[in-house]
Amino acid sequence: MDDIYANVECGKPGQSRPSPSQTVPRSSERRFHGAVVLSLSLLSLLLLAGLIGLSVHHHKNSNAELSTGEANLTKCLQASDIKLSSLTEERDQLNTSLTEMTKELKRLQSLSKQKKTCPEGWRMFSGTCYLLSTQSGSWEKGREDCRARGADLVIIDSLEEQTLLTGFAAGKKFWWIGLTDRDEEGTWKWIDGTPLTQSYWWEGQPDNGGGDSQWGEEDCAHILTSRDFDKNWNDQSCTASVKWICEKMA
Structure with a gap:
């Protein structure tokens, strides 16, 4: 009996020691929560990295498309300039030919008038x-x-x-x-x-x-x-x- 009382008196009134079966689950739960937080953090970082990568890729594509459009526009303008230059040359050549033909026509008309005669008696x-x-x-x-x-x-x-x-x-x-x-x-x-x-x-x-x-x-x-x-x-x-x-x- 005395031994029993002695054991009771050594502890604090109203308290008892936790058993090993009560402490293990709390420690596992904390580790589990930490792992989840870490996983979510890593996942967030991966998503952020993916978004950054997509943004950079889209920016590169946009720049590439813009550069291609500018190059095509430049080619079109150059082609238009070449065609306009060609048409201008053709116009000048036609004007020159028309001038020469007009001169020749006047010359022939002049000769024709000079040579026009009627038979005797007409x-x-x-x-x-x-x-x-x-x-x-x-x-x-x-x-x-x-x-x-x-x-x-x-x-x-x-x-x-x-x-x-x-x-x-x-x-x-x-x-x-x-x-x-x-x-x-x-x-x-x-x-x-x-x-x-x-x-x-x-x-x-x-x-x-x-x-x-x-x-x-x-x-x-x-x-x-x-x-x-x-x-x-x-x-x-x-x-x-x-x-x-x-x-x-x-």
């Missing part, structure tokens, strides 16, 4: 040769004669030419010209097929014979030079015997 006006026939005949005969001379019956396409021919043929009465409505009555055309637009008919003409059978169909035109220069055309039967005027280029 009259020249503005680069055209005219011949007043010395014989008479039908409209068709007059045209055949003109063609045999490398010409055709005259086509009058200006008041200036009309006035000139009236003056050429002054003192004579009738002269066939290259105008007819044989294809369609009332539709007058020149021998080259062009329709009549400017005319110099005298008053009341053309009248296709005025309905008088003695004149027949009047389908061919002639100049009556005894009348006013701007009103001296008349329609006549194509078979009538009339002189004619031939025309050809000099």
